[in-house]
Amino acid sequence: MITEIKYKKQICDIGKRIYDKGFVAANDGNISIRISDNEFLITPTGVSKGSLTPEMIIKVDGQGAALEGDYRPTSEMKMHLLVYQERPDIQAVVHVHPPYATAFAIAGIPLDQAIMPESVVYLGTIPVAEYGTPSTVEVPNAIKKHVHEHQGVLLENHGALTWGKDLEHAYYLMESLEFTAKINWIAKQLNGDRELSKNHVQTLVEMKAKMGIKGKSPLGAETPEGLHAKKVTPSREQVLSQQDLNSIVERVTKNILNELKKHL
Ligand SMILES: [Zn+2]
Structure with a gap:
């Protein structure tokens, strides 16, 4: 069994990775882990995720009451707790503002095109959750609609949120989400964001099911030729x-x- 200190160190490690990757600026972003049915470790407010130390991590209960720690938990804690409440299978949540994904969130464009096999299989579709004022219940309310069928959401005019079976999984989903948004944007500049056909997507969805990966997949493009991709733009x-x-x-x-x- 992993001890609490190891979980805290893992949060610090992922905090450094999100900061170094440019997924956040200044003190932005937050990370949490479920350590028991009603106990969670979460990052503090007002601290850069690039310089976290284990003693800064706070332990809270399912209602957000602090159980241990000298720091104040992130003001965006409510959306983390919503994910844990709705999805007992989820053990970790990552929230950041990665530039490409956040640009899609600002434009209100979901990541729901079948543009790459990896994103169809591992990431699935990422919808846009309606804008809510940070720290209010508007944010968890907007996420609630999407939390069961997806592995993450774009938060309208704000950033992105992913959840996973452990912290590494939630973090890698965020990396894939940002990577997919970035490639999607570059392909759009070439007027070449061609989507995989329905047939191709179907094969990938079958592979995904065999691998036991959950979450909605893109549909793929309807093409008269059957197996050829079509231009989206x-x-x-x-x-x-x-x-x-x-x-x-x-x-x-x-x-x-x-x-x-x-x-x-
Ligand atoms: Zn945020």
């Missing part, structure tokens, strides 16, 4: 270029002037 050729636009304006102007001349 219009291709470069389909988008009207500025040059095309200028030549149209030029032609229309010429026609109008010609018509006017006839009447002079």
Whole structure:
């Protein structure tokens, strides 16, 4: 059995990783672990996750009352406790503000496209949970709708939250979530965020079931060819270029002037 101090050290280790990865700025982000049915270890408020030490970690109960520790728990504790209440199988929760995923959260775009096999199998779809004022019950209320069918959410105009069977799992889900958002964004710049077809996704979903991985998967693209992926956004050729636009304006102007001349 892992002792409490080992769990606290693990939280400090993951805190350093999220800080070094640029998933948070200053004192942002929070991490928690369930250590028994009604006891949780959670990070303090007002401390950078890059410089946590084990004595800073607080022990709280399911209602958020402090059981041990000199620091004040994170003001975003309610959303951690909601996940544990709703999902008895979950042992750890990670909340950060990774730039690409947070940009998707600000744009209100869920990560629900089947763009890569790994994200279909390991991450599944990540919805956007409606905006709630941090530290209020609005945040857990918004997450509640999604917590049973997903492994994480984007928090609208705020950041991202993942939950897992242990802390390493919750952290790796966050890494995958940010990586998926980043690649999705880059592919969009190339006008090439082509989605896997339904058939391809179906094969991946069967693999996922055999591996015992839960959570909703993307649907994949409906393609007449069956196995070919389609472009999600219009291709470069389909988008009207500025040059095309200028030549149209030029032609229309010429026609109008010609018509006017006839009447002079
Ligand atoms: Zn936050």
